[in-house]
Amino acid sequence: LIPVTNEVRFPMLQNNQADMIIAAASITEERKGSVDFSMPYFTVNLGILTKKDSNIHKIGDLMGKKIGIIRKTTGEAYIKKDGGYNVSYCNDSVDCYRRLKSGEIDGYCNNNLFVMVYPIVDPAVEVNIKNLGDNVFLGVAVQKGNVELLEAINKGLIALSKEGFFKKAYEDTFESFYKGTVDKKYFLLDDLYSFF
Incomplete structure (x- = not known):
């Protein structure tokens, strides 16, 4: 794990200093021009x-x-x-x-x-x-053209969803931390993964 700031995280990926960006990487059209994104796993x-x-x-x-x-x-x-x-x-x-x-x-x-x-x-x-x-979708960003890693990440996300990982993670962390002030319907994408 490499700690990064907003300004350096995508350049680090493009310069081969990191294999993927996981935390809070919003999928935008502009960013799609320079990196590839996994399926979204969260929305905000x-x-x-x-x-x-x-x-x-x-x-x-x-x-x-x-x-x-x-x-x-x-x-x-x-x-x-x-x-x-x-x-x-x-x-x-x-x-x-x-x-x-x-x-x-x-x-x-x-x-x-x-x-x-x-x-x-x-x-x-x-x-x-x-x-x-x-809605802003979050995904895992990888270097443009890294198809093998992207496919592995997408398969992993589908498997995690089918296991109930995202729902359980939400319940174990968000529900208790946010003390009922946020609703999972605004964040979880389980309906999307049900197609796989």
């Missing part, structure tokens, strides 16, 4: 973390305000495409959270799975905007 949407006292309940409430984002994420792509927001770049999720708490930014946009963590540990923040934009 974007969410926005705000302070409870900010009175922000919908995306329009953030027009003209500062939104924290992390470079090379689907949150950045959405906010820049939608326009009308003052973008402020953060180093990572914790940096965005700290900047929100200090008042430097008014919201933090990232995968809903990431931003929904903070209200569990800090009752002064909330995620009223939980399902922004289109």
Whole structure:
């Protein structure tokens, strides 16, 4: 396992420094041009973390305000495409959270799975905007043209789904951690794998 940042993970794959990217690799059309993706194993949407006292309940409430984002994420792509927001770049999720708490930014946009963590540990923040934009599918990224590895990963994902791995992993980790604040229907893809 190699720890990476958002900015270096895909170049590391392309430069043969890693065989695959597993954690939170969103499948996008742009990324498909430089890497190959497995079947999706998880889905997320974007969410926005705000302070409870900010009175922000919908995306329009953030027009003209500062939104924290992390470079090379689907949150950045959405906010820049939608326009009308003052973008402020953060180093990572914790940096965005700290900047929100200090008042430097008014919201933090990232995968809903990431931003929904903070209200569990800090009752002064909330995620009223939980399902922004289109579904984003997560997959395992491999170097372009590595068909053998890609086929092995896809077979493994199908086998894991048939064994109930993803459902059990969700129940053992997400349900207890998120304390009922997230619903598996937004994340699991068991229906997709039932075709195999």
